[in-house]
Amino acid sequence: MGVWGRGAYDQRMDAIPLLKSHRSIRKFTDEPVSDEMVESIISAGLAAATSSNLQGTTVIRVRNPETRAAIATLAGGQTYVETAAAFFVWCADLHRSAVACEMAGGEFSAGMTEHFVIATTDCALAAQNAVVAAESQGLGICYIGGIRNDPAQMTELLQLPEQVMPLFGLCIGWPDQDPALKPRLPLSVTLKEEIYDETNDRDGIRAYDELMRAYYSERTGGKLDRVWSEDMSALLGKESRPHMREYLRDQGFTFE
Amino acid sequence: MGVWGRGAYDQRMDAIPLLKSHRSIRKFTDEPVSDEMVESIISAGLAAATSSNLQGTTVIRVRNPETRAAIATLAGGQTYVETAAAFFVWCADLHRSAVACEMAGGEFSAGMTEHFVIATTDCALAAQNAVVAAESQGLGICYIGGIRNDPAQMTELLQLPEQVMPLFGLCIGWPDQDPALKPRLPLSVTLKEEIYDETNDRDGIRAYDELMRAYYSERTGGKLDRVWSEDMSALLGKESRPHMREYLRDQGFTFE
Numbered sequence: 001m002g003v004w005g006r007g008a009y010d011q012r013m014d015a016i017p018l019l020k021s022h023r024s025i026r027k028f029t030d031e032p033v034s035d036e037m038v039e040s041i042i043s044a045g046l047a048a049a050t051s052s053n054l055q056g057t058t059v060i061r062v063r064n065p066e067t068r069a070a071i072a073t074l075a076g077g078q079t080y081v082e083t084a085a086a087f088f089v090w091c092a093d094l095h096r097s098a099v100a101c102e103m104a105g106g107e108f109s110a111g112m113t114e115h116f117v118i119a120t121t122d123c124a125l126a127a128q129n130a131v132v133a134a135e136s137q138g139l140g141i142c143y144i145g146g147i148r149n150d151p152a153q154m155t156e157l158l159q160l161p162e163q164v165m166p167l168f169g170l171c172i173g174w175p176d177q178d179p180a181l182k183p184r185l186p187l188s189v190t191l192k193e194e195i196y197d198e199t200n201d202r203d204g205i206r207a208y209d210e211l212m213r214a215y216y217s218e219r220t221g222g223k224l225d226r227v228w229s230e231d232m233s234a235l236l237g238k239e240s241r242p243h244m245r246e247y248l249r250d251q252g253f254t255f256e
Numbered sequence: 257m258g259v260w261g262r263g264a265y266d267q268r269m270d271a272i273p274l275l276k277s278h279r280s281i282r283k284f285t286d287e288p289v290s291d292e293m294v295e296s297i298i299s300a301g302l303a304a305a306t307s308s309n310l311q312g313t314t315v316i317r318v319r320n321p322e323t324r325a326a327i328a329t330l331a332g333g334q335t336y337v338e339t340a341a342a343f344f345v346w347c348a349d350l351h352r353s354a355v356a357c358e359m360a361g362g363e364f365s366a367g368m369t370e371h372f373v374i375a376t377t378d379c380a381l382a383a384q385n386a387v388v389a390a391e392s393q394g395l396g397i398c399y400i401g402g403i404r405n406d407p408a409q410m411t412e413l414l415q416l417p418e419q420v421m422p423l424f425g426l427c428i429g430w431p432d433q434d435p436a437l438k439p440r441l442p443l444s445v446t447l448k449e450e451i452y453d454e455t456n457d458r459d460g461i462r463a464y465d466e467l468m469r470a471y472y473s474e475r476t477g478g479k480l481d482r483v484w485s486e487d488m489s490a491l492l493g494k495e496s497r498p499h500m501r502e503y504l505r506d507q508g509f510t511f512e
Contacts, residue, residue, distance in 0.1 A: 011273050011274040011277045012274075012392065012393065012394040013269060013271070013274060013392050014392055014393065015269070015271050015274065015300075015388055015389060015392035016296055016297070016300045016389050016392065016393075017267050018267040018268075018269060018271065019300040019301075019303055019304075019385050019388060019389050020299065020300050020303045021267045021303075022303050022304065022305065024305060039443060039447070040272055041272070042443065042446075042447050043276065043440070043443055044271075044272045044275040044276050045275075046440050046441075046443075046446055047275055047276045047277075047278050047440060048275075048278065048384060048387075049278065049280060049387070049397075049399050051399075051401050052401075052487070052491050053438065053484070053487060054488070054491065055440060055441050055446065057446065058446055058447075058448060058452065059446060059447045059448070060448045060449070060450070060451070060452060061447065061448070061449050061450075062450060063449065063450065064450055067450065091452075094492075095454075096441075096445070096454075096457060096461075097488045097491075097492055098492070099454070099457060099458065099461065100461055100484065100485035100488040100489070101485070101488050101489045101492050101493060103458065103461060103462075103485045104483075104485040104486045104488065104489035105489065106486075106488075106489025106490070106492070106493040107493055108492045108493065109492065109493065109494065109495060112495065112496050112497070112498065112500070112501070113497075113500040113501040113504060114404065114496040114497035114498075114500045115492075115496055117376065117404070117423075117500065118401070118496075120373065120376055120377065120380075121376065121380045121423065121424070124376075124377045124380035124381050124384070125380050125383070125384045127381070128304060128380070128381045128384035128385055128388075129275050129384055129388065131304075131305070132271055132275065132385065132388050133271060133272050133275050136268065136269050136270055136271035136272065137268065137270065137272075138268040141305075143305050143307075145307050145308075145374070148370065148373070157451075158450075158451050158452055159451040159452050159453075160452050161452060161454070164452060167373075167377065168377070182309065184299070184302050184303060184311060185302075185311050185352075187295060187298065187299055187302075189352070190298075190302055190311070190313065190314055190315060191295070191298050191314075191315045191317065192314060192315070192316045192317070193316070193317050193319065194316070194317070194318060194319065194320055194323065194414075195316070195414050195415040196314065196316060196347075196414055196415050196416045196417060196420060197415075198351075198352075198355070198417070201352060201355060202355065202359065205352075205355065205356055205359060206359075227360075228309070228356065229356035229357070229359045229360040230360045230362075231308070231309060232310070232353045232356040232357050232360065232362075233356070233357045233360035233361065233362025233363075234362070235308050235310065235353075236350075236353055236354070236357050236362070236364045236365065236371075237357060237362040237363055237364065237365065238365065239365060239368065240368050240370040240371055240374075241368070241369075241370035242368065242370075242512075244368070244369040244370045244373065245368070245369045245511060245512060248369060255501060255511055256498075256501060
C-alpha cells in the first residue's frame with residue numbers, strides 16, 4: 001500500500017439507480033450548500049479520467065449576484081442561474097498547460113483541432129463526475145449550455161485568457177420541484193454491435209416519438225402535441241450559435 | 257406521481273468516495289461482464305443530461321476479436337482493448353438527428369462548430385456516467401483516446417456514416433491490478449472564484465510538480481525523475497493528431 005491511497009474497489013456501491021434517476025432541476029430552495037460540500041463535489045469531479053493527465057478543466061464559481069444576473073440574461077432568461085445555491089462555469093482550459101510548458105522551458109504549439117477535442121472532453125468528463133457527486137448528496141443540478149449564446153461576454157465577465165473556453169454553466173442547489181424523468185431513445189438505437197447498423201433506427205425513432213408525445217401530453221395536461229423528430233427538425237433546421245467559429249478563433253482555438 | 261417514475265432524490269447515497277477513487281485499469285481478469293450488466297451500464301450512461309434532448313451519442317460495442325486487435329494496434333499497441341471483458345467506441349452522433357429531421361419533413365443545416373461542441377459534450381457526459389455506473393459495480397475502466405490516431409480507419413471498421421465521429425474507446429472489465437491514485441492539480445489552481453485569477457497558478461503548478469515527482473519516483477522505484485510541467489511540455493510542444501481537422505471535414509464536421 002503506497003502513500004497515494006488505494007482500495008478504489010472497496011468503494012463499490014450500486015450507483016445505477018441514482019444515475020438513472022437524473023432530471024434537470026430548475027427550481028431550488030433557499031438552503032445554502034456549504035463551501036466544504038462544494039469543494040468536495042468539485043474535487044470529486046476533477047478526479048475523473050483526463051487525457052494524458054492534461055487536466056484541461058477550470059471551474060469558476062460565480063457568487064456575485066450582478067454577474068449571475070448578467071449570465072442568466074445572456075443565457076436566455078434562465079433565472080435559476082441566479083437562484084441556485086451555487087453556480088459554476090466549466091471552462092475547457094489549455095492556457096494553464098501553456099503556462100506549464102513555459103515553466104518547463106517548452107513551447108505550446110496551440111490551436112489544433114485535437115487540442116480542442118481533448119480540452120472539451122476533459123471538461124465534460126469532470127463536470128459529469130461533479131454532477132453525480134452533487135446528485136448523490138441529494139442536490140439537484142442544471143447544465144446551462146446557454147452561456148454559449150454570448151461566449152465573448154462570458155469571456156469578459158470572467159476575464160478568461162486566450163485558450164480558455166466557457167463550455168457550459170452548472171447550477172447546483174437543493175431541489176424545490178420533482179419533475180418526471182424524461183424518456184431516452186431506446187438502446188436498440190443508441191447501443192449498436194460491431195458496426196453502425198441503422199436498419200432499425202427509424203422504427204426506434206418512431207417508437208420514441210410516440211413515447212415523447214405521451215410525455216409532453218402528460219406534462220402539459222394534453223396541450224402540447226409534439227414528438228422528438230419534430231424537436232430535432234426545429235433545433236437543427238436553423239443555424240446554431242453561428243458566432244462560435246469566430247469566437248473560438250479569437251480565443252486562440254484556430255482548428256488547425 | 258406520473259407514469260414516468262419519480263423519486264430521484266430517494267436514491268441519495270454518498271458517491272464521492274467512489275468518484276475520488278478512480279484509477280484507469282489496464283489489466284483485467286478473464287471474468288466476463290454479462291450482457292444484462294452492460295445494458296444497465298450503458299442505459300445509466302445515456303440517462304445523463306443532453307443538450308436540448310439531442311442525445312448525440314451512439315455507443316458501438318465491439319466483440320469481434322479481429323476488430324479489437326485492429327483497434328488495439330491503431331491506438332498504439334494498447335493490448336487491453338483486446339483483453340477487457342467489454343469494449344465500446346463512443347461516437348458523437350449528429351447523423352441520427354439528421355435522420356429524425358428528415359422524418360419530420362425538415363432539413364439539417366449541418367456542420368456548424370456549435371453542433372460539434374454539442375455532440376462531443378453529449379457523448380462525453382454519457383460516457384462518464386457509464387464509467388461511474390461500471391465502477392460502482394466494482395468494474396475497472398480505461399478510456400482509449402488513441403482511437404483518434406486513425407479515425408479514418410475507425411470509421412471504416414465501424415462503418416460510420418457522415419456526421420458520426422469516434423470520440424474515444426472505453427474498456428470495461430474486472431480489475432486485475434490495483435494501481436495507486438494519481439494526484440490532481442490543487443483546487444487552488446482548478447477552482448476559481450468570480451474571475452480567472454491566475455496569480456497563484458505558478459505556485460500551485462510548482463507544488464503539483466513536486467507531488468508528481470514523488471508519485472513517478474514511487475511508481476518506478478526511483479527510476480523516473482519527471483514533473484507535470486515537463487509532461488505538458490513534451491505533450492504540447494509537438495503537433496497533436498494533425499489529421500483531425502481534415503478527417504472531421506471529410507466526415508461532415510465543417511466547423512462553419
